[in-house]
Amino acid sequence: MISVLLHRLGSANLLLFLIFVMLDVHARPANMSALKEKSPDSKEENEILPPDHLNGVKMEMDGHLNKDFHQEVFLGKEMEEFDEDSEPRKNRHKLIEIFTKVDINRDKSVSAKEMQRWIMEKTEEHFQQAVKENKLSFRAVDPDGDGHVTWDEYRIKFLASKGFNEKEIAEKVKNNEDLKIDEETQEVLENLKDRWFQADNPPADQLLNEEEFLSFLHPEHSRGMLKFMVKEIVRDLDQDGDKKLTLSEFISLPVGTVENQRAQDVDDDWVNERKKEFQEVIDANHDGIVTMEELEEYMDPMNEYSALNEAKQMIAVADENQNHNLELEEILKYSEYFTGSKLMDYARNVHEEF
Ligand SMILES: [Ca+2]
Ligand SMILES: [Ca+2]
Numbered sequence: 001m002i003s004v005l006l007h008r009l010g011s012a013n014l015l016l017f018l019i020f021v022m023l024d025v026h027a028r029p030a031n032m033s034a035l036k037e038k039s040p041d042s043k044e045e046n047e048i049l050p051p052d053h054l055n056g057v058k059m060e061m062d063g064h065l066n067k068d069f070h071q072e073v074f075l076g077k078e079m080e081e082f083d084e085d086s087e088p089r090k091n092r093h094k095l096i097e098i099f100t101k102v103d104i105n106r107d108k109s110v111s112a113k114e115m116q117r118w119i120m121e122k123t124e125e126h127f128q129q130a131v132k133e134n135k136l137s138f139r140a141v142d143p144d145g146d147g148h149v150t151w152d153e154y155r156i157k158f159l160a161s162k163g164f165n166e167k168e169i170a171e172k173v174k175n176n177e178d179l180k181i182d183e184e185t186q187e188v189l190e191n192l193k194d195r196w197f198q199a200d201n202p203p204a205d206q207l208l209n210e211e212e213f214l215s216f217l218h219p220e221h222s223r224g225m226l227k228f229m230v231k232e233i234v235r236d237l238d239q240d241g242d243k244k245l246t247l248s249e250f251i252s253l254p255v256g257t258v259e260n261q262r263a264q265d266v267d268d269d270w271v272n273e274r275k276k277e278f279q280e281v282i283d284a285n286h287d288g289i290v291t292m293e294e295l296e297e298y299m300d301p302m303n304e305y306s307a308l309n310e311a312k313q314m315i316a317v318a319d320e321n322q323n324h325n326l327e328l329e330e331i332l333k334y335s336e337y338f339t340g341s342k343l344m345d346y347a348r349n350v351h352e353e354f
């Protein structure tokens with residue numbers, strides 16, 4: 001009897017342990033990596049919804065830093081090809097191929113200028129990808145194909161994607177009846193509505209055409225929407241209401257739940273990283289305050305000055321011989337930073353590859 005009890009207790013502890021391990025995984029600061037894992041299955045049902053995560057943009061919509069940014073601007077649309085379980089040999093070859101493309105003047109070394117040009121090119125690639133996907137999404141919200149979508153049409157599609165009965169909702173909208181939706185969904189809907197009207201270019205007719213719908217889904221490539229996005233982020237982080245951010249406001253964003261020392265360390269790293277980004281990059285004139293203009297420059301994916309800074313930062317991470325350029329050996333060694341996947345045998349006969 002006792003042994004059975006002990007046995008039960010043992011498996012109960014094991015279960016607790018497993019739960020704990022699972023919780024620990026989720027103790028990471030929100031948005032730091034969870035997004036990527038979520039997106040593949042949620043993508044289809046939410047294709048008409050603006051994504052939380054924008055490729056090639058330094059900050060997420062909720063104000064967290066985009067931790068995959070370097071990989072996104074280095075790999076462009078080839079991102080999926082470097083997934084973790086693809087063969088190291090193949091990754092190595094692909095990385096060498098990329099290196100030779102970045103190295104425009106073929107001196108076997110990548111300069112900051114070369115990297116800047118590459119980053120701009122890859123950012124454009126993400127944008128073209130977004131344009132392509134937008135065509136499909138627009139078709140989904142504009143089934144009658146007249147080239148315009150009303151807010152009501154979109155609202156119905158959105159609620160249908162949330163599991164509401166499309167016919168019933170459409171009927172209620174038509175008759176101006178109460179939709180009886182929960183508070184949380186209502187809040188999302190309000191935010192979407194603000195964004196919808198923002199994407200509606202003057203003269204405002206409350207209809208979005210394909211181009212306007214693109215800025216609704218992808219605000220990062222439209223000046224007006226970029227301002228809107230920055231306003232939203234500042235609104236969420238600004239505590240004293242002066243529409244500017246101090247360092248303490250910027251790092252006060254809630255991080256993951258701290259449950260143990262390891263999570264605490266992760267959170268410390270998170271704060272340090274945010275601090276560094278605030279002081280060295282976002283606060284461009286280094287006066288300790290981030291204005292909306294500074295944040296807008298920072299968020300703009302097509303900003304050449306940021307791309308050059310980014311290029312220098314990326315080079316500095318891997319520049320072991322300190323010549324302010326990247327050689328193939330360096331990029332192979334820091335493969336994980338550039339591509340997200342490690343190469344075990346990075347040093348193997350580098351020179352034979354040429
Ligand atoms: Ca070169
Ligand atoms: Ca403030």
Ligand SMILES: [Ca+2]
Pocket residue numbers: 283284285286287288289290291294
């Ligand atoms: Ca400043």
Ligand SMILES: [Ca+2]
Pocket residue numbers: 318319320321322323324325326327330
């Ligand atoms: Ca170097």
